[in-house]
Amino acid sequence: MTDQTTPLLDIRGLVTEFSTETGVVRAVKGVDLTIGQGETVALVGESGSGKSVTSLSVMRLIQKGVGAITGGEMLFRTRSGQIVDLVQQPENAMRAIRGNEIGMIFQEPMTSLNPTQKVGAQIAEAARLHQNLTRKQAWARAVEMLALVEIPDPARRADVYPHQMSGGMRQRVMIAMALACNPALLIADEPTTALDVTVQLQILELMRRLQREIGMGILFITHNLGVVAEVADRVAVMYGGRIVETAPVRELFAHPSHPYTRGLLDSLPVVDHAARASGQELRLRAIPGSVVDPRNPPQGCDFNPRCAWVIPECRAAVPALLPVVPEHRARCIRWNEVHG
C-alpha cells in the first residue's frame, strides 16, 4: 500500500556546487520543494537562476568532477511505497529509478534522441531496460506508447528515424519514451521552448491529458509565464539559486509578493488598448540591470541591485522565505508592501 499523505518528492535544503577556474560556484543554494502525486509544479526562472541545475540534481545527472550535490536531501516515494533519499542513493540504485520511476524530457528532442536508431527501437529499449519484456512485447509497447502520445499511424511511425520527424513529433516521441515505464514523476525541462506556439499548445494539451489519465507528478521547468499559467498547480520562482517565492498558481499571478515576481509579470508585453487608442506610446516596466551572475552574487538578497523596493537591510542578510498567506511564501522583508 502506498502512502498518499507524504509528497511524491520532498526536496529539503538542496545545495549543488560546481568547481570552476575561479573557484567554487554555488548554483543551487538550499532549495526546498515538494511535488505531490498528480500535481504539476512549475519551477520558473531566467538564465542562471539554478532551475535546470535543480532538475538535473533530482535526476542525479550532475557530472562528477564538475559539480556535486553538497547538501540537503531529496526524499522520493518509490512505487513500493518506500521513501528513499535520492542524494544518498548509489549510482546503480539511481539507474533503476531514473527513466523508470522518474521520467524526463528536455528542450531539444533532437539532441536527446539517437539519430541512428529508429524511434520505436529507442522506446522499446527504454521499456526493456526496466521491465521484463521480450523484444516483441517491447516493440508492441513502443507502438502503444506512440499511439498514447497521439502520433498518427503509430505502427508505421515506430519504424522511422528521428530526422524524418518534425520537432513536435520528436517531442512526442520523447514523452512516449519518458512514460514507457509508467513513472510516478516526470521532469520536463523547457519541453516546449524550441517549438512553435501552435505545436507548443498541442504538447501542453497532451501532457495535461496524460497527467489526468496516469496521475503522475510533473516538475515543469520553464521561463515562460504564459506556459506556467497554462499548466501549473503550484509555482516556485527561482532567482540566484534560491526560491524567492512560491504559491498556488492563481494566488501567485493575483498577488505576487516578491519584487522579482512582480517585475517579471510587469515585464510582459501586454497592450493597454485604451492608452493605445488615445495615441499614447506604450512602455514596459522593465527590470533594470542584468540577471545575477552566480560567480559573483551580491551581498544579502540576490535581487537587491535590481530591486525598486531595496533598503539598507536588504544588503545585510539573505531574507528567509516568509509566509504571506497559507501556502504562499516570499523571500522578501518588504513582501507586505510589494503584495499590495
Next chain:
Amino acid sequence: MAEPLLVVEDLEVHYPIGKSLFKEGVTLRALDGVSFTVGKGEVVGLVGESGSGKTTLGRAVLRLVEPTSGRVQLGDKDVTALPPADLKALRSKMQIIFQDPYASLNPRMSVGQTLGEALMLHKIGTRKDRDQRIGDLLEQVGLPRSAAARFPHEFSGGQRQRIGIARALAVNPEFIVADEPVSALDVSIQAQIINLLQDLRRELGLSLLFIGHDLSVIEFLCDRVIVLYLGRVMEMGTAAELYANPRHPYTRALLDAAPVPDPTVRRDRITLKGDLPSPVNPPSGCVFRTRCPYAIDACAEVVPPLETLESGHRVACIRSHELNLANPIA
C-alpha cells in the same frame, strides 16, 4: 497611413532542390507572391510558424538572398534591379538585427572596432569623428562610452543585443529588418530591449520590419502585422484590428495558441492539428486548408486571393465573409 518607404511587390523566392545530372529537381517555394509596404516611421510585424518563410522574406527584402522574381523598392531606389556592386551603397540605408547577437559579433574585435568598421566601410566621418560617433552610438543604446574598449564576451545577452542594434544604427539606416531580436533574451531583459526599440523608433523615425514568433511582443511593438503561412500572406492589417478581429482561421489559431499569462483565463480555442506541410509539395488551392478546421471542398480548388475588407484589412480566405472568428475570451 504614412507614405511608404519600402514597397514589396509580388516577391518570390524559389529554391531548386535535388536536381542532378540524372534527376529532375523539384522547386521549394519559400516565398510565393508576397506584396506589402512599410511606411516611413512604421513598424510592421511578420509572424508565422517556423518554415513560414518569414526569415527568407526579411533577407530577400535586403537582397541577402536573391529573389527569384518580384520587386523591392526602398525610397526611390529599385533594390531588386541594382547590380551587386551597387548594393553596398544601399546597405547604409537598410540594415538588419539578428536573433543571436553573440553569433553575429566578431569575438576578436572590440565593440569599438566592430562599430568603427561599419563606419569605415561606408566612409562615414574622419577617424576622430568616428570615435565620437561610436561613443554617441553606445550611449544611444544605453551602454557606457567605455564599452567601446571591451569585447563581446564581456557582455551579457541583453547588452550584446544593444551592441547589435548600435551596429545596425551606425550607418544611419532608414529601414531595419529585426529578425527575432528579443527571442533569445530573458523576460526581464526582453522588456528593456523592447523599450529601447520604442525609443529609437521615436527619436530616429526608423521604419522596421519586425520578425517574431511571440504574438504579444508583435502586438506591443507593431503598427501593422503580416501573417505568413508556407510562404504566402494569409492576412494583414493594423495590429489593433487583426488582434481584436482576426478574419483568417490561421490568424485565429495562432492567437489562440499563444499562452496567456493569466491562470484564470480559459478559452474556447482552435487547436491546429499536425505540422506545416512541406513547401516542396504544398497543398493545392489554399495552402492552409490541410490544417484548417473550416476547410471545404472549394478550398482545394482555388488559391484564395488577398481580398481587401471594409475595415481596410486584407485576408486570403474564401470563407472569411461567413466565418465569425472574433475571439470569445471567457
